[in-house]
Amino acid sequence: MTAARAGDGTANSDRRPCSATDVRGRGFSSRAALPVMEGWIDAAVAPLPPLAVPLADLAATLAEGVVLAAPVTAPGNWPPADRAARDGVAVASSDTLGAGSYNPVPLPGAVTVAAGEPMPPGTDAVLPVEAMQTDGPFVEALGSAAPGEGVERQGEGLRAGTVLLKAGHRLRPQDLGLLAALGIDVVHVGARPRVRIVLAGGPRSGPETLCAMLAALVARDGGVVELVGPLPADRAALAAAYAAPGADLLISAGRTGVGEDDVAPLALADAGGLALHGVALRPGDSAALGWAGGMPAVLLPGEPMACLTAYELLAGRAVRRLGGRDPALPHPAVPAVTVRKLVSEIGCTELYRVRRTADGMVEPVASPHRPGLAGAVLADGFVLIPADSEGVPAGATVTLRCFDGTNL
Incomplete structure (x- = not known):
């Protein structure tokens, strides 16, 4: 609709x-x-x-809790081609067979690469700088490299069509970084x-x-x-x-x-x-x-x-x-055990303001009948007693919903 x-x-x-x-x-x-x-x-x-917003404009609004209005999928494989996963020299792994500190092996086709750079044609491994030595213009391997060692393969991070972020997801800085890397420049948000x-x-x-x-x-x-x-x-x-x-x-x-x-x-x-x-x-x-x-x-x-x-x-x-967000309560929910009974009246949902004790249990700060915000300020969160319940006995496990800013 x-x-x-x-x-x-x-x-x-x-x-x-x-x-x-x-x-x-x-x-x-x-x-x-x-x-x-x-x-x-x-x-x-x-x-x-939903609103179509340029990715460049979203950074300034993250603090306001921007959420996705539609899922975001990977437009292609990531990385799009094999690339170096570390600094070193790109080599054909077969050229390093038998190399060791007492048996340096010359690498005439070695190419210096930095992490993230595409692998040169004819190479399938990256030898780290610690496993090589230079002798003038020549490079020698001091250790062998297996095929694919030091290489991030095409599509290893993401496959085209993979759902990266679901609708309703609250965008984070790392999300924007990945979207930018994938070339996604417009995002539909709530x-x-x-x-x-x-x-x-x-x-x-x-x-x-x-x-x-x-x-x-x-x-x-x-x-x-x-x-x-x-x-x-x-x-x-x-x-x-x-x-x-x-x-x-x-x-x-x-x-x-x-x-x-x-x-x-x-x-x-x-x-x-x-x-x-x-x-x-x-x-x-x-x-x-x-x-x-x-x-x-x-x-x-x-x-x-x-x-x-x-x-x-x-x-x-x-x-x-x-705003296209999850309509459920936004408070983190964690299990907790009651110190004493929370009395409730059948036929009415009741909200108890509670705080956690030193041993991790919860006790009421104020009953649902008591007005004023002082109890909410002193509380770590609240417990909802459903309308069909006469209350929660001492020692029962309940769901504590933490107030905004409360440390879990």
């Missing part, structure tokens, strides 16, 4: 607006399971068209989604908190941020900001709960459509999904830890999909 830029008015049957249920003052009658929310994102968000972040209603925790955190998260996932707000908790003002053209994805933070001024979901319904409001996730249970002005939208809670959780599991997935 070829994606158009979200926000261009492209027709899509999944973008039908739906009536919004007003949960203010009455609470949620139900919340969608996390896999349902993830499935909605996967169905509604398609990768943007686009950088334009992400509008709207701070709704002046988050009670302070807009600078969410602004700094969300801008960094979107940049990590390959997006380009447009920051709007903080805006007042006004339904019409928020709807206008949501529906404005020029972005590929809307992320709004704040005013998603059950308070009287929690009007963000209603504003999203006015701006396009509210698909799902409320997720069985702790923290982050008031997150919502929908459409605004033709682009997908994710509403995040204003409480910082709930906002972080909902971004990682929902909004970040949308950003990564738009």
